[in-house]
Amino acid sequence: MYKLYKPELGSENVIRLSDNAFIPFDPVNTDYQKFKLDVTNGDQLQDADGNVMTQDAANAFIATLP
């Protein structure tokens, strides 16, 4: 499971909830590559407020990412 996180300073991240790791939106970061695959394959994505995104909304969001 993942949760979006936008820090007040710095670039947008996603938090991997299994270990609270902060994953940057960097196309050559391996964890970021896996995040996109996981969500596309149905893993849960929460918005920054903790609301679970629908699969369609999650897919649409993933499509906007680098």
Next chain:
Amino acid sequence: MPLTQVPDSMLGLGGGGFSFRNRIINGAMMIDQRNAGASTSTQGYCVDRWAFGSSTGTLTAQRTGSVGAYSLTLTATSAVTALNVYQRIESVNVADLAGLVVTVSFIASSNAITTLPVSVGYANAVDNFSSSTLIASNNITITSTPTRYTTQFTLPANATNGIYLNIANSLSMASGNTLIISSVQLEKGTVATPFEVRPYGTELALCQRYYEFGRTLVSASVANSYQQSFLVTKRATPTLGLTIDAGTGAVISADGSSNFRPTANNNQLSAATYTASSEL
């Protein structure tokens, strides 16, 4: 003069022009930032730069031995299938080898395994191993006596994307089986030269391009936060972890591959431990 005729003293530490032949980082298994010699059963990275994973079963990985003679020891704690023990090499460190023959050498032994499949493959996109293509897999016959083995591969043009060396390609192990690996080297050409010994600090820095941990200070508020530098610039913007000594709610974010910023510790300044991973 062929490298085989070059004195060992010229090929090792301080060997000058023949240094950095080995494209494998931490082939000596001596750097173990994550576990410091402790056993781990969590599949993924174990000693630095080396990862392991299986389809079924459980096993442990541990740096064993002592200074100057470390090994990676894998021990099956139940029947294991499709075990892979591999290192991914980023594109910038192997692009010059595309189209060439490379020689892999390593020391291996096992209490039960006699056939060790060793493979090489390439990433299907630059430094992205979420899908990869096998180049070749060569079976090596091993014994219970630690012995140095060599095998060769011809890398195709796509090796410019980055390659992996899998020292146990889809291996099956029965419970109690062990596999002990050390002195892994991948080098250009058809000759296995003596294992290249690099200074500890150099090898550690090479590893820290992909993973590091350290101590930091987490500010009490965003307004008071400051940018800090990684020990070594990372391969990519890294994934970060943060464990604070006191407080709650702290966060950390990377500012590119060189800097990071821990902050927002609910109005409490605190020391903390961070991890940064940009593994392949």
